[in-house]
Amino acid sequence: MDKKDSVTIVAFSGDLDKLLAAFIIATGAAASGKQVNMFFTFWGLKLLQQTKSKPKGLNLIQKMFTFMVKPGTEKRSISKMNMLGMGTMMLKKLMKRSKVPSLAEMIAISKALGVKFTACTTSMGVMGISKDSLIPEVDNIAGVASFLADAEKSSVTLFI
Amino acid sequence: MDKKDSVTIVAFSGDLDKLLAAFIIATGAAASGKQVNMFFTFWGLKLLQQTKSKPKGLNLIQKMFTFMVKPGTEKRSISKMNMLGMGTMMLKKLMKRSKVPSLAEMIAISKALGVKFTACTTSMGVMGISKDSLIPEVDNIAGVASFLADAEKSSVTLFI
Amino acid sequence: MDKKDSVTIVAFSGDLDKLLAAFIIATGAAASGKQVNMFFTFWGLKLLQQTKSKPKGLNLIQKMFTFMVKPGTEKRSISKMNMLGMGTMMLKKLMKRSKVPSLAEMIAISKALGVKFTACTTSMGVMGISKDSLIPEVDNIAGVASFLADAEKSSVTLFI
Numbered sequence: 001m002d003k004k005d006s007v008t009i010v011a012f013s014g015d016l017d018k019l020l021a022a023f024i025i026a027t028g029a030a031a032s033g034k035q036v037n038m039f040f041t042f043w044g045l046k047l048l049q050q051t052k053s054k055p056k057g058l059n060l061i062q063k064m065f066t067f068m069v070k071p072g073t074e075k076r077s078i079s080k081m082n083m084l085g086m087g088t089m090m091l092k093k094l095m096k097r098s099k100v101p102s103l104a105e106m107i108a109i110s111k112a113l114g115v116k117f118t119a120c121t122t123s124m125g126v127m128g129i130s131k132d133s134l135i136p137e138v139d140n141i142a143g144v145a146s147f148l149a150d151a152e153k154s155s156v157t158l159f160i
Numbered sequence: 161m162d163k164k165d166s167v168t169i170v171a172f173s174g175d176l177d178k179l180l181a182a183f184i185i186a187t188g189a190a191a192s193g194k195q196v197n198m199f200f201t202f203w204g205l206k207l208l209q210q211t212k213s214k215p216k217g218l219n220l221i222q223k224m225f226t227f228m229v230k231p232g233t234e235k236r237s238i239s240k241m242n243m244l245g246m247g248t249m250m251l252k253k254l255m256k257r258s259k260v261p262s263l264a265e266m267i268a269i270s271k272a273l274g275v276k277f278t279a280c281t282t283s284m285g286v287m288g289i290s291k292d293s294l295i296p297e298v299d300n301i302a303g304v305a306s307f308l309a310d311a312e313k314s315s316v317t318l319f320i
Numbered sequence: 321m322d323k324k325d326s327v328t329i330v331a332f333s334g335d336l337d338k339l340l341a342a343f344i345i346a347t348g349a350a351a352s353g354k355q356v357n358m359f360f361t362f363w364g365l366k367l368l369q370q371t372k373s374k375p376k377g378l379n380l381i382q383k384m385f386t387f388m389v390k391p392g393t394e395k396r397s398i399s400k401m402n403m404l405g406m407g408t409m410m411l412k413k414l415m416k417r418s419k420v421p422s423l424a425e426m427i428a429i430s431k432a433l434g435v436k437f438t439a440c441t442t443s444m445g446v447m448g449i450s451k452d453s454l455i456p457e458v459d460n461i462a463g464v465a466s467f468l469a470d471a472e473k474s475s476v477t478l479f480i
Contacts (some may be wrong), residue, residue, distance in 0.1 A: 007308070010478070012341055014400075017202055021172055021319075024282060028304035042337055043400060059417065061410045068401050080174075080203060081228050090221045091286075097219065098285040122344060125418040126411075144348035148327070152475040155312045158170070158319040159341075159478040167468070177362055181332055181479075184442060188464035240334075240363060241388055250381045251446075257379065258445040316471045318330070318479040 006035045006154035010147065013160055014043030014069065015079035016088060016103070020095075022160045023106035029156070030113035037150040038110070040138075041120035045129060046071050047103065048119055053133035062128030071133075073103040111137050116150075118142050166195045166314035170307065173320055174203030174229065175239035176248055176263070180255075182320045183266035189316070190273035197310040198270070200298075201280035205289060206231050207263065208279055213293035222288030231293075233263040271297050276310075278302050326355045326474035330467065333480055334363030334389065335399035336408055336423070340415075342480045343426035349476070350433035357470040358430070361440035365449060366391050367423065368439055373453035382448030391453075393423040431457050436470075438462050 007029040011022050022038065030036045040048050049071030058066065081087040095102065101109060110117070118140040123129070131141060140146065151157045167189040171182050182198065190196045200208050209231030218226065241247040255262065261269060270277070278300040283289070291301060300306065311317045327349040331342050342358065350356045360368050369391030378386065401407040415422065421429060430437070438460040443449070451461060460466065471477045 007311075010341070010345075012338070012480075018172070021170070021202060024304050025170075025307070029308050032305065032308065034308075042341060061413050061417075065410060065414065068407070087228070090225060093221050094225065094286045094288075098282070100282065100286060122418070122420065126414045126420060128414075144344050145352065147345070148349050148352065148354075148476070151327075154475075155314075156308070156317045157476045157478060158317060159480050160172075160319050167471075178332070181330070181362060184464050185330075185467070189468055192465065192468065194468075247388070250385060253381050254385065254446045254448075258442070260442065260446060315474075316468070316477045318477060320332075320479050 005033065006037070006150070007156040008037040008039065008147070008151040008154040010159045011038050011040045011044035011047070012042050013079070014046045014076060016076040016091060017078045018160050019044070019047060019076055019103060020100070020106070023103070023110060025158070026115050027106065027109050027113060030110065030115050036110075036113075036115040037118065037154070038115060039118045039120060039147040039150070041123045043069065045119060045123050045127065047073060047076065048117065048134050048138055049129055050133055050135055051075075055128060055130060055133055058128040065127055073107065076103060107135075107137055116140065118146055120144075165193065166197070166310070167316040168197040168199065168307070168311040168314040170319045171198050171200045171204035171207070172202050173239070174206045174236060176236040176251060177238045178320050179204070179207060179236055179263060180260070180266070183263070183270060185318070186275050187266065187269050187273060190270065190275050196270075196273075196275040197278065197314070198275060199278045199280060199307040199310070201283045203229065205279060205283050205287065207233060207236065208277065208294050208298055209289055210293055210295055211235075215288060215290060215293055218288040225287055233267065236263060267295075267297055276300065278306055280304075325353065326357070326470070327476040328357040328359065328467070328471040328474040330479045331358050331360045331364035331367070332362050333399070334366045334396060336396040336411060337398045338480050339364070339367060339396060339423055340420070340426070343423070343430060345478070346435050347426065347429050347433060350430065350435050356430075356433075356435040357438065357474070358435060359438045359440060359467040359470070361443045363389065365439060365443050365447065367393060367396065368437065368454050368458055369449055370453055370455055371395075375448060375450060375453055378448040385447055393427065396423060427455075427457055436460065438466055440464075
């Protein structure tokens with residue numbers, strides 16, 4: 001594949017607004033025929049975690065961390081002006097009125113367009129996120145070497 | 161234009177410190193003869209909004225959003241240690257002492273050096289920012305496809 | 321050096337989680353034989369400042385700024401869920417259990433692998449950080465032109 005035709009994004013943030021930006025770029029690029037790779041790490045990984053998973057074998061701190069940062073598409077809040085959730089609720093309403101897809105819809109569109117989702121093994125280990133607690137849309141579980149291999153073949157690399 | 165000669169920046173953040181970093185990179189690159197493209201989206205768009213604009217036809221939530229996040233160069237605050245504005249005031253004073261241009265000056269310098277400003281249509285729609293409420297320095301109003309076309313021709317791509 | 325073989329990272333953030341991501345990418349790339357350049361600016365510069373330095377000749381605001389943002393590897397806190405330091409302490413414990421190196425270890429590993437550390441002159445001037453208050457691991461003190469020269473030769477450029 002030509003270098004011109006790839007985009008690689010690190011989805012580090014778990015914030016609604018930043019994830020939205022990542023997906024708008026990812027789906028836009030994929031829709032125009034580019035290979036798009038999204039590498040989900042740290043807070044961004046929480047997006048890919050199933051909401052009903054009951055993780056086992058976590059140590060106390062992992063349990064607390066899991067409790068503090070809720071998994072899934074619905075629990076993402078905005079990076080600024082959240083105001084106990086009011087800002088997030090407002091943004092979700094504005095998105096709907098402008099027909100901007102929700103995060104759950106963005107995931108579905110991304111998969112339909114062939115965007116590759118990689119979950120970062122290092123973050124999974126630190127946070128106690130097991131493979132079977134991830135949503136099935138995840139294509140790949142890998143470390144930084146996988147990100148770098150994708151990134152060096154890409155004309156656009158972004159850390160979001 | 162040679163790929164070596166372009167830099168494309170997504171200015172997503174509306175924070176003074178991050179916008180400053182974006183403009184230092186943009187003006188530095190433009191001063192050395194590179195084509196520089198800045199794509200303003202989400203919070204970053206507020207920088208390009210006229211301070212005296214009285215937006216019409218906004219729905220209630222857009223009005224609240226507009227009220228919460230003030231437009232223009234003077235209302236940007238720092239991403240950390242803002243402390244009710246004291247941190248921002250301190251940074252502005254330190255910038256002045258070090259002869260670092262203000263955001264308003266950065267915009268003027270960028271335009272003099274030929275930096276291209278694009279305002280993101282999707283964000284404008286969501287937030288209720290109309291074309292005529294933007295400052296005249298905006299060259300282009302476009303979506304993610306325009307960003308991707310610039311980015312794939314650039315040797316440096318950054319999300320700030 | 322081949323363009324494929326370089327990675328250039330702006331380390332703007334002073335947050336533990338973001339610095340960790342920057343170093344995991346940097347050391348991963350360097351371990352696989354790539355030239356890696358890290359350009360430390362703004363909050364990120366605080367990582368490279370010696371903890372025992374007693375800066376002289378600062379103006380009042382620089383003194384306040386220095387007091388507010390502590391220097392060194394141990395004083396970095398996480399970007400979200402810090403909760404007066406508890407979140408940071410939890411992440412540090414989780415890192416240790418997963419055998420993820422600390423920031424101090426990351427710096428040592430980076431240097432052993434030949435990662436180049438540049439401290440941003442503009443930020444140093446603004447914040448009142450003198451050359452002799454930086455840790456000896458800093459290779460280079462330079463401005464945005466130096467970053468751009470590294471970045472345009474790199475296949476991967478990230479702003480973290």
